[in-house]
Amino acid sequence: MLKLFKEIRKTGCATVGYPFEPLAQADGVRGKPEHTADACIACAACAVACPPNAIQMIPDIEEGTVTWSINYGRCIFCGRCEEVCPTRAIVLTKAFELAVMSKADLETKSVYRLQACSVCGEYFASRKQIELAARILGQDSDQTEVLQAIDGLGICPTCKRTRDGVAASNHAKLTGGVR
Amino acid sequence: MIIDREVPGSLQFQPTKVELDEEVAAAKATLLHDIKRSVYLYRCDLGGCNGCEIEIFSTITSVFDAERFGIKNTASPRHADIMIYTGAVTRSTRLPGLRAYAGAPDPKLVVAYGACGCSGGIFHDNYCVWGGADKIIPVDVYIPGCPPSPAQTIYGLAMALGLLEQKLHAETTVEADDERAPLRFETIPYKVRVEIEREARRLAGYRYGCDLANEFLTTLMLADVDVHGTMTQFIASQDDPRRVEIYRRLYDVLMSHARSDG
Numbered sequence: 236m237l238k239l240f241k242e243i244r245k246t247g248c249a250t251v252g253y254p255f256e257p258l259a260q261a262d263g264v265r266g267k268p269e270h271t272a273d274a275c276i277a278c279a280a281c282a283v284a285c286p287p288n289a290i291q292m293i294p295d296i297e298e299g300t301v302t303w304s305i306n307y308g309r310c311i312f313c314g315r316c317e318e319v320c321p322t323r324a325i326v327l328t329k330a331f332e333l334a335v336m337s338k339a340d341l342e343t344k345s346v347y348r349l350q351a352c353s354v355c356g357e358y359f360a361s362r363k364q365i366e367l368a369a370r371i372l373g374q375d376s377d378q379t380e381v382l383q384a385i386d387g388l389g390i391c392p393t394c395k396r397t398r399d400g401v402a403a404s405n406h407a408k409l410t411g412g413v414r
Numbered sequence: 415m416i417i418d419r420e421v422p423g424s425l426q427f428q429p430t431k432v433e434l435d436e437e438v439a440a441a442k443a444t445l446l447h448d449i450k451r452s453v454y455l456y457r458c459d460l461g462g463c464n465g466c467e468i469e470i471f472s473t474i475t476s477v478f479d480a481e482r483f484g485i486k487n488t489a490s491p492r493h494a495d496i497m498i499y500t501g502a503v504t505r506s507t508r509l510p511g512l513r514a515y516a517g518a519p520d521p522k523l524v525v526a527y528g529a530c531g532c533s534g535g536i537f538h539d540n541y542c543v544w545g546g547a548d549k550i551i552p553v554d555v556y557i558p559g560c561p562p563s564p565a566q567t568i569y570g571l572a573m574a575l576g577l578l579e580q581k582l583h584a585e586t587t588v589e590a591d592d593e594r595a596p597l598r599f600e601t602i603p604y605k606v607r608v609e610i611e612r613e614a615r616r617l618a619g620y621r622y623g624c625d626l627a628n629e630f631l632t633t634l635m636l637a638d639v640d641v642h643g644t645m646t647q648f649i650a651s652q653d654d655p656r657r658v659e660i661y662r663r664l665y666d667v668l669m670s671h672a673r674s675d676g
Binding site: 249250253254273286311312313318322324331332334336338339343346348366370371374 | 583587
């Protein structure tokens with residue numbers, strides 16, 4: 236009997252203290268993906284990467300907004316969103332206490348404004364994304380090409396193609412056509 | 415680029431949900447908050463991958479020991495107070511799920527377990543999947559995770575029994591007028607940063623590469639005058655030879671840029 240008690244004392248208690256004390260977690264544990272709304276540029280890279288479509292981008296053309304949303308009830312905690320995020324706005328934390336009583340509480344949303352094309356007036360990207368691209372380009376140098384690129388940031392891809400096509404045909408007329 | 419991915423709900427069969435009558439609902443509310451005895455749980459697999467089952471059973475092992483709270487696993491729904499539904503509810507498991515639900519005595523708590531049980535998870539838009547236990551039966555607690563860890567399971571069950579508070583709440587943030595995303599590593603030229611990040615990801619994989627590049631660039635940002643000295647010291651201070659190798663290569667990338675830029 237004493238031998239048994241000794242053995243028990245030597246072995247110790249294997250049970251963790253949770254929930255009475257914080258849980259010790261290993262490095263690299265993939266918990267709740269935490270979204271920093273300020274740092275997000277609504278580029279939708281995470282929505283494209285998300286395997287179960289837990290992250291979705293729903294545009295509202297009437298309002299001129301796009302709503303980023305994550306459904307933690309569908310998330311499989313794979314970390315692909317963290318991998319692709321260009322601004323590290325979404326990072327997997329170690330938080331795991333995600334259980335809820337009502338399904339609506341599983342969803343987190345962020346609303347972002349859209350950028351209208353300066354030529355045709357249609358929405359084509361989020362405002363913050365364009366703004367960040369302008370800053371990155373401006374950081375590089377003050378070459379004419381860069382300045383031109385910054386100038387064309389507010390134009391949607393379709394209008395940009397039209398503009399380039401018109402410029403090319405004008406140039407061809409001036410120089411006597413394409414050889 | 416804006417994407418709009420509606421779940422093809424119209425293509426999926428929408429089963430009729432079991433509704434609670436008032437008397438049972440009242441009894442259930444009492445059970446939910448004032449349970450004063452051990453609870454027995456019955457685990458019901460509705461087309462899961464068995465990952466959730468493994469986690470449920472590791473919850474009742476000695477490390478996490480759910481029996482501390484009187485939570486015991488039972489083999490029959492007839493003895494159950496808590497029904498745990500795992501899996502995305504496939505076409506062929508709907509009826510067994512309903513039979514198990516009917517077999518358990520009222521009042522009973524229903525827990526939707528795992529990403530599949532909560533909303534169908536990665537199978538949410540599959541043609542033969544009904545997408546979560548709450549499509550067929552009234553669910554009291556949702557425990558997300560793929561699979562939920564034992565600690566998360568204990569938290570969810572404790573919440574179901576009114577022992578712990580709910581932490582996650584629905585939240586909507588709206589973009590402020592002059593909100594700007596911070597530019598990362600502002601003083602490092604964009605091209606250099608991208609090349610370092612790319613090389614780190616090529617060497618260490620996407621996730622760890624990202625972490626390593628971050629650490630490298632943060633140190634580089636802080637090194638103001640003596641870049642060579644700081645970086646050499648930083649590389650030398652690493653314990654892991656793999657890190658040393660990767661940082662050395664990142665440093666080579668940095669130096670090749672410094673040389674070409676003059």
